[in-house]
Amino acid sequence: MLDKDLVLQYLADFQEKKLPSLIERELRVPVKRDYVITVIGPRRSGKTFYFYQLIKELPREETLYMDFEHPVFEGFQPKDILEVLKLHREAFGEPGYIFLDEVQAVPGWERMVRYLHDEGYHVFLTGSSSKFLSKEVATQLRGRALTYTLLPFSFREFLRAKGFKPKKPLSSKKEAQIKSLLLEYLTWGGFPQVVLEEDETIRGKLLSEYLDMVVYKDIVERYGVRNLHVMKLLIRSLMRSFSKEFSVHAFYNTLKSQGISVGKGVLYEYLGYLEDSMSVFLLKKFSYSLRTSELSIPKVYPVDAGFARIFSFTPDVGRLMELTVLLELKRQDREVYYYKNGREVDFVIVEKGRPAEMIQVTYARDGDDLRPREIEGLKKAGDRLNVERRTVVTWDYGDERVGIKFVPLWEYLQNL
Numbered sequence: 519m520l521d522k523d524l525v526l527q528y529l530a531d532f533q534e535k536k537l538p539s540l541i542e543r544e545l546r547v548p549v550k551r552d553y554v555i556t557v558i559g560p561r562r563s564g565k566t567f568y569f570y571q572l573i574k575e576l577p578r579e580e581t582l583y584m585d586f587e588h589p590v591f592e593g594f595q596p597k598d599i600l601e602v603l604k605l606h607r608e609a610f611g612e613p614g615y616i617f618l619d620e621v622q623a624v625p626g627w628e629r630m631v632r633y634l635h636d637e638g639y640h641v642f643l644t645g646s647s648s649k650f651l652s653k654e655v656a657t658q659l660r661g662r663a664l665t666y667t668l669l670p671f672s673f674r675e676f677l678r679a680k681g682f683k684p685k686k687p688l689s690s691k692k693e694a695q696i697k698s699l700l701l702e703y704l705t706w707g708g709f710p711q712v713v714l715e716e717d718e719t720i721r722g723k724l725l726s727e728y729l730d731m732v733v734y735k736d737i738v739e740r741y742g743v744r745n746l747h748v749m750k751l752l753i754r755s756l757m758r759s760f761s762k763e764f765s766v767h768a769f770y771n772t773l774k775s776q777g778i779s780v781g782k783g784v785l786y787e788y789l790g791y792l793e794d795s796m797s798v799f800l801l802k803k804f805s806y807s808l809r810t811s812e813l814s815i816p817k818v819y820p821v822d823a824g825f826a827r828i829f830s831f832t833p834d835v836g837r838l839m840e841l842t843v844l845l846e847l848k849r850q851d852r853e854v855y856y857y858k859n860g861r862e863v864d865f866v867i868v869e870k871g872r873p874a875e876m877i878q879v880t881y882a883r884d885g886d887d888l889r890p891r892e893i894e895g896l897k898k899a900g901d902r903l904n905v906e907r908r909t910v911v912t913w914d915y916g917d918e919r920v921g922i923k924f925v926p927l928w929e930y931l932q933n934l
Contacts, residue, residue: 671708707824804855861895
């Protein structure tokens, strides 16, 4: 049962709260009553601060913000929203905008959201579960919701956080600075608090705690995972082999050879939990056959380079570049696959059901560093799939030849 006095104090504290200074995020959502706006993303990616970014543009007395991980809302039930609305109405007036943070913590939250929407409130939600939240929103709200994804800082946001504002044309000094910052971004990733922290020891501790939070709060508690040891082994294997194909069958055999007994079905479930918590992305192989694509062995990528760092003492810059490009495509909500038919192409972007662009990522500093087999593989794959837009993202080489555009990563991420 809600403690009304504590809830009222919580509401009053928020009305008087001075919102923190923010690094403006690039995500744009419509602020209108026609839709429930859902923002999903991994923990610590900045969803709460993104809410603050939106709230700053609204009349505070018309804004009701509820953080369902706050102790005052422990045991909250959907019907309790009526009491909270009443308290807000009596103390501050009728709220027009309602922000529900980490809403999946409330059992049956869909009924509450549907009620608020039907009553004419403009509702915003955040959650740390991709499938769970998206599925329930789509099922219960029946076309009345729009879902957006907020990942850790993009490189543009990272530069903004560092106070670096590149303008074209770049001087040689500015170009050297941006490459140095890019290497830092590849090394530590884009989780906002990690970016803003200067002490590398604390950065490492933050990343480890973030991953622990995902494991214990989003997976163990939510799904009742019993074999924590196997889950941790799975995470370590995924993070160490990111950007490569990951076979559950092969991992099962590895565990078996070590005397660890676990069902293959359980491993598939655990991998699904990690994907659901937005800790990793599973990239399918492109095929015109949906069945073939769905049954393909996926390539696995962490949601942030920082997670890969936890398990690696010698960062592989080429693979981190590939990860960074994939995350950028995800931010743009592109439909992405990898391609493999003799030679592999890192990414195939599909538009309207057809492959529209192919992207290869390589750690090349100049033309001499380019590996002929990669270029030849991209050309053959492009010809086979009839794709004209062919891009090679490099470390520091730009050109356009043989029907391929070569773009340095720092330019690709900046759109300079």
